[in-house]
Amino acid sequence: MDVQGAGATRPYDAGMGEPRRVAIVGAGPSGIFAAQSLLGHPGIAVDLYDRLPTPYGLLRYGVAPDHTSIKGVGEALARVFESPDVRFLGLVEFGKDVTRKELLGAYDAVIYAAGAAEDAEMAVPGENLPGSDSARSFVAWYSGHPDATPFRLTGVRSVVTVGVGNVAVDVSRILCKTASELTPTDMPDPVLNELRGHVARDVWIVGRRGPQHASFTTPELRELLTLPHVQPVVHDALDEIDLTTLERRPRANVEAMKIAAERSVPDASLRLHLLFWHRPIEVEGRHRVAGITLERTALDDEGHLIGTGEERTIQCELVLRAIGYRGRALDGVPFDEVRGIIPNTVGRVTDARGRVQRREYAVGWIKRGPTGVIGTNKSDAAETVAALVADLADQPPHVLEPVEKMLRRKGLRPTWYEDWMRIDAAEAALGGRYGRARTKIASWSDLLDIARGRGPARRPTSRDL
Ligand code: NAP
Secondary structure, eight states, X not given: OOSSOTTTOOOOXXXXXXXXXXXXXXXXXXXXXXXXXXXXXXXEEXXXXXXXXXXXXXXXXXXXXXXXXXXXHHHHHHXXXXXXXXXXXXXXXXXXXXXXXXXXXXXXXXXXXXXXXXXXXXXXXXXXXXXXXXXXXXXXHXXXXXXXXXXXXXXXXXXXXXXXXXXHHHHHXXXXXXXXXXXXXXXXXXXXXXXXXXXXXXXXXXXXXXXXXXXXXXXXXXXXXXXXXXXXXXXXXXXGSOGGGSOHHHHHHHHHHHHHHHOOOTTXXXXXEEEOSEEEEEEEOSSSOOEEEEEEEEEOTTSXXXXXXXXXXEEOSEEEEOSOEEOOOOTTSOOBTTTXXXXXXXXXXXXXXXXXXXEEXXXXXXXXXXXXXXXXXXXXXXXXXXXXXXXXXXXXXXXXXXXXXXXXXXXXXXXXHHHHHHHHHHHHHHHHTTTOSOOOOXXXXXXXXXXXXXXXXXXXXXXXX
């Protein structure tokens, strides 16, 4: 096994004696922010594990490809890997390739940064019909995730997105954008081709409560409502909302919707509908989605959401549910099934009775639930790392199995940051052929070939563009 091979990995900087070793499970933004925060403390070496050969998690596979300024955060995160005290170990899956016990046997501390891997469900009949999917699957597909199932948009004329948060905004915006607006993104070529050819004319966003309760952030909402060639249609009476009772963000959201409701776009190629006070009660269709039936809702005297019994069906060929994510339990690690997180106190993992599990920590969405923007994970990670560093100072070093020995014993051949750099370079080269900054490589076999140094990415053919 090539753990110490030329250019494959770096041994830790041993200049200060044996460093304390920390494993981070998940190399997405929260894991990398945790590594960055740990680097502020001398004498700590960090290994970031990921099941993919690519670091950056949701930054690579969640942030919309047309939001390039957020992607710039990637440049800041990449600097963390310049440290000789940080390593990236790809293609190692927690629970499958390494267990909790093995990591605790090889590291002074383990930080879980596994994100929120599950989707909330609508729990309505027809939810699993072909053509009814989670927004996560759609995002994974257009972001070039190697596990994504391709979407076919042929014949899709109307799309209904359920949920009124930023994920709903992202997927709707991607559907509303024109081919030329999407071309500069890093989407894989087959995705770009599918999106270029789609004929959807109506995109609906449906909220179960009112416009003032939507969890959109206002700049994202405004961007969506001002897309050229898109006619916004607001189906609710916004004037009935008392703006003076609202906090800043909901007020700004409602104001943005009011402006959009007045907008006339004569050359529009697509209508974007905002429909509030409706909840899904059934996804219609025999063999695949043909529509969605919604029930009108209201709030009762105590502020609880109730159905009014008034129903309407929207004809559509694609339903995307953007109603939130949930964490997934990690093998052997305490898990709060109700909240979908690892129970913790300021990042220290606790069991169901609140007892701290020594040497185990959590950061990001698996720590606090799927809320906040990427930057939220920075302060979140700093809080956990402060707890970890305080605990390390109180503990004598453990007798640990050398990491390389543990990997060898398990027969694991991780990929390293240098291997990711080859994927990175191959994507830049692929994009460069057609004047794009990057074209994502979405196939497992291509990613593995490049990461393992078995050859360049497939050359694009004329069918690709
Ligand atoms: P979210 O903001 O929590 O929105 C979820 C939406 O789903 C809410 O409108 C919620 O309504 C609705 N919902 C939940 N269960 C439902 C059900 N059974 N039926 C109908 N509607 C239901 O979650 P998200 O959009 O998935 O975003 C997750 C996080 O990522 C957020 O913090 C978001 O800001 C962030 N994000 C940020 C960006 C960006 O900055 N550009 C992009 C994407 C995501 P209720 O309020 O009534 O529960």
